[in-house]
C-alpha cells in the first residue's frame with residue numbers, strides 16, 4: 001500500500017498535462033448536482049494549475065442533471081430521449097462549472113465532441129489546435145460528448161473512452177478517471193464483498209478484463225469495463241491512467257496527496273508518435289486480419305510492415321484506408337493499423353508473396369497490407 005501510494009502520488013506530481021474525467025456518480029447526489037463537491041474540485045484543479053500543470057476536464061452528467069431537473073429516477077433508454085435529456089442537462093451542468101471556476105478566477109470553455117470529429121484526421125488536428133489555443137489563453141477546457149447530435153454509429157457512448165481519446169488529442173501524460181469507487185477490484189465489490197483492491201496494473205490481459213464489470217448505478221454508464229478499456233488505449237499510447245475515488249469534497253486533492261487509494265495503470269511503452277496515437281485512440285476498427293506466428297514475430301521483433309504472406313484470413317467488410325485489428329493465432333488482438341487493400345482483395349492475396357499481388361489482382365498498390373508507419377502494436 002505504501003509503495004503504491006508513492007507511485008501514484010509521484011505519477012500525479014510528475015504529470016505536465018492531465019485529463020481528469022469526472023463521472024456522473026461523482027457529480028450528482030440524489031437531488032441533483034453536488035455543488036460542494038464541484039466547488040472543491042474547482043479549488044483542487046486550481047492548485048494543480050498553479051503548480052504549472054495544464055488540465056482538461058472531461059465531464060459526464062448532462063443526462064443525470066436532466067434526470068434530476070425532471071425528477072426522473074430511471075435513465076432514458078432510447079436514443080432520442082437520451083439526446084433530449086443531454087440537451088436539457090448540459091446547460092445547467094456548464095453553468096455550474098462556470099460559476100464554480102469563476103470563484104478561482106479560471107475561465108472555462110465548453111467542447112462537445114463526437115467520435116466522428118476525432119476519426120477524421122483533419123478534424124482531429126483541428127481539435128488539437130483548439131485545445132492548444134485554450135491552454136495558451138489559460139482557459140480550462142471542459143469536454144463532454146455531443147450527445148444531442150451523436151447517432152449510435154458516431155457515439156463514444158461513454159465518457160471513459162472519450163477521456164482516453166482526449167488524452168491523445170492533447171498529448172496528456174496522465175488520465176485520471178474519478179469514479180464512485182477507488183479503483184479496480186478483482187470483481188465488482190458491490191456484488192462481491194470479498195473482492196480485493198488492485199493498486200497497480202502493468203498490462204491489461206484477459207484476466208484483468210474479466211474482473212471489470214458493468215455499472216450497478218442508475219446514472220453511471222460504462223462501469224469498470226469501459227474504464228479498463230480506456231486505460232488500455234492510454235497505456236498503449238504511453239499515457240498513465242489512474243482510476244480513483246472522486247466521491248466527496250476535495251477527492252482530487254486527497255488522491256493527489258496519497259490520502260485515498262486508486263489503481264495506477266502503468267504504460268509499458270514510451271509515448272507513441274502523434275499519428276500512431278490518432279490511429280490507436282480515435283479510430284474504430286472496421287474489421288480484422290488474422291495472421292500466422294511468423295507475421296507476429298516480424299511485427300513484434302523487427303518492427304516490420306504486415307505483408308500478405310503472413311495473413312491467414314479476414315473478417316469484416318472494410319475498405320482501403322480503414323482501420324483494422326491484427327489478430328494472432330491464439331485470438332489475441334496484437335495491433336491496429338490502416339490497410340492499403342480492402343477485405344475482398346486481402347481475402348484473395350492472403351498467404352501470397354508480395355510479388356504475386358499483381359498476378360492475382362491485376363494491380364499492385366503496395367507490397368504490404370499495412371505499412372509499419374500506419375501500424376500500432378499493443379504492448
Ligand SMILES: Nc1ncnc2c1ncn2[C@@H]1O[C@H](COP(=O)(O)OP(=O)(O)O)[C@@H](O)[C@H]1O
Nearest residue numbers: 023024025179185187188213215220221223224
Ligand atoms: N471489478 C470492478 N471493480 C470496481 N468496480 C466495478 C468492477 N466491476 C464493476 N464495477 C462497477 O463500476 C462502477 C463504476 O462505474 P460507473 O457506475 O459507470 O461510474 P462513473 O459514473 O464514475 O463512470 C462501480 O461503482 C462498480 O459498481
Ligand SMILES: N[C@@H](CCC(=O)OP(=O)(O)O)C(=O)O
Nearest residue numbers: 024060061062063158159221
Ligand atoms: N455524456 C454523458 C455521460 C455518459 C457517461 O459515460 O457517464 P459516466 O458513466 O457517468 O461517465 C452525459 O453527459 O450524461
